[in-house]
Amino acid sequence: MIPVSLFKDATVAVFGLGGSGLATCAALKAGGARVMAWDDNPASVAKAEAAGYETADLNTLDWTGLAAFVLTPGVPLTHPAPHWTVGKAALAGVAIIGDIELFCRERDAHAPAAGFVAITGTNGKSTTTALISHILAKSGHDAQMGGNIGTAILSLEPPGTGRTHVIECSSFQIDLTPSIDPSVGICLNVTPDHLDRHGTLDGYAAVKERLIAGVPADGTAVIGIDDKHCQAMADRAERAGRRVVRLSIRNPVSDGLCLDGADIVRIKAGAAVFRFSIAGVGSLRGSHNAQNAMAAYAACEALGLSPEAIVAAMRSFPGLAHRLEQVGRIGKVLFVNDSKATNADSTEKALAAFSRIYWIAGGKPKEGGITPLARYFPRIAKTYLIGAAAEEFAATLGSSPHVIAGTLDQAVAMAAADAAADGAPDPVVLLSPACASYDQFPNFEIRGKAFRDLVLALPGLEPIGPDA
Structure with a gap:
């Protein structure tokens, strides 16, 4: 678990008491905060009470004393209409954040140099997250995998020297993470999805881009450029002074990774410096997985792994349940x-x-x-x-x-x-x-x-x- 120490002796409300919500309650409590937990589902409230957490009906609670409000990402923040708790928090001037935001603040306060890879995109992010974690683990690194892939981020081990957190981020989670600042930020693609929660495709893409915009100057932004939103995202990131590695399964790139026949090629300054193939790796079948492999290669390269170690580990990737x-x-x-x-x-x-x-x-x-x-x-x-x-x-x-x-x-x-x-x-x-x-x-x-x-x-x- 990652104790959230930054709210020690403060009161924090948590709404949404599924797996990540309960992990958030535990992390805040371990860090010394007073937690007021609530859910629209009475069974979830009862479960939290049975686990020893203090509950409070946020409809009647005095919000003015809260230091923060942690909202589960499954609850609407803006579209099609804000959840009732969002309105109460806004009226009281209470910051609305998510569990990944709590992680980012803890990392920045206690271990800002610790590795943090954040992965988003409409499709492929779970496979890419798991593949990066697999490569790091096979190479002897401490890889902590979580986020949208299924393990609550605050239930992982704390950030620290020699440890890398590899976190899948949905658009809902990014929306609740204003301080997101991964050392390696990945956006694979943007295609229409979740428009009921973001209003328009442009609005959805803008949320995804926040992850890339948070990459610090000494970090790396890895972006698939086979759709117009991500092309523009990569260009803006580069103009902002970020190191950008572009990925394409359709066209050549001058600095990044692309396909040359059946091979994936790493290009630097217009020249091929390394090539490899994932042919025969059943868990990485299909051109979409070529993009996932490119992203994983770029991330692990940015973290200091050698090309040979990356590819050797990639070949033993078992794949993910329910994804080919x-x-x-x-x-x-x-x-x-x-x-x-x-x-x-x-x-x-x-x-x-x-x-x-x-x-x-x-x-x-x-x-x-x-x-x-x-x-x-x-x-x-x-x-x-x-x-x-x-x-x-x-x-x-x-x-x-x-x-x-x-x-x-x-x-x-x-x-x-x-x-x-x-x-x-x-x-x-x-x-x-x-x-x-x-x-x-x-x-x-x-x-x-x-x-x-x-x-x-x-x-x-x-x-x-x-x-x-």
């Missing part, structure tokens, strides 16, 4: 869990990675549906539609072979049987829903676990990875 996760094989048929693909942009990366696909898609649809994926339909042998999006997606698929399976268990059974009968050399049964999970599953993790369990129960399956 190879579950197993039955004969020639590969089963892949990409439940994290909750929008069309994420699913595009999966469809581009395979050539003969039995695709399981659907759930709670997002704006635009799967229309942007039409150019990949020729790769799809058949689609198995589940959930609320089934009828809409069926209309978009048109003459592309598909069936409304309804539920995930039906879809897995149908797809496995059809793929087994395929004469192609490498058929893939792919769960990549292009949808939120909330119509049939509480979250994408539970959806992915359900797929994994169904696949592992198939006769003749040879598991891959941790289930092997």
Whole structure:
């Protein structure tokens, strides 16, 4: 745990008592603060009380005595309307911050030279975060991984000499972190997402850019430049005097990393200084993972690792659950869990990675549906539609072979049987829903676990990875 000492003897309110909220309460209490915890869910309040935390109804609390207000990132700060607590904090003049802001303040106060890599982007940030942590750990470094990837940042070990925090940051978290100042800041890409929480795409991109703008003069900004928002972001960062490493999977770069055929090439001052390939690394399949690998290379290089050590560690990366996760094989048929693909942009990366696909898609649809994926339909042998999006997606698929399976268990059974009968050399049964999970599953993790369990129960399956 990271004790938050900067609010010693002060009173801090915390709203949102999930995993990160309870970790925040613990960290503040350990640092000597008085914590007033609250949640809209009475069960969460009861859980906090059972854990020994003081609770207080923030509707009736006198806010004028608070030193700060820590808000869970899942609660609206600005759009579509501010949460009621936001208005109360604003009226009382109380700063509204998040748990990553508490980490940044502690690091700045006690260990400002400690390594801090912060990763954002619409897609790829979890894989990049895990890959950087894996490379550092394999190279003998103390890597503390957390943030949006699932481990509350304040539950990690404190910043210190020889320790690097590798933190995935969502736009919601950045919005609550005005002091964010990573030694290496990464923005992979910006595509439409969470517009209900940020109003417009420009507003969403501006929040992402705050992470890059916080990189100090002696730090490194690593930016994927294959979209217009990130191109502009990189240019502004460079004009502001920051060291910028550009990444592109589409075009050459003069200083950064790009593709040359199947190779990733590190370019400095217009010249190639190192090249490597991730071909054959199943956990880094697809061009989107080439960008993730580029970002991880750039970050670890900035932290002082040698090119050879970076690439050697990269080759042993096991991948992440629910992100192009190879579950197993039955004969020639590969089963892949990409439940994290909750929008069309994420699913595009999966469809581009395979050539003969039995695709399981659907759930709670997002704006635009799967229309942007039409150019990949020729790769799809058949689609198995589940959930609320089934009828809409069926209309978009048109003459592309598909069936409304309804539920995930039906879809897995149908797809496995059809793929087994395929004469192609490498058929893939792919769960990549292009949808939120909330119509049939509480979250994408539970959806992915359900797929994994169904696949592992198939006769003749040879598991891959941790289930092997």
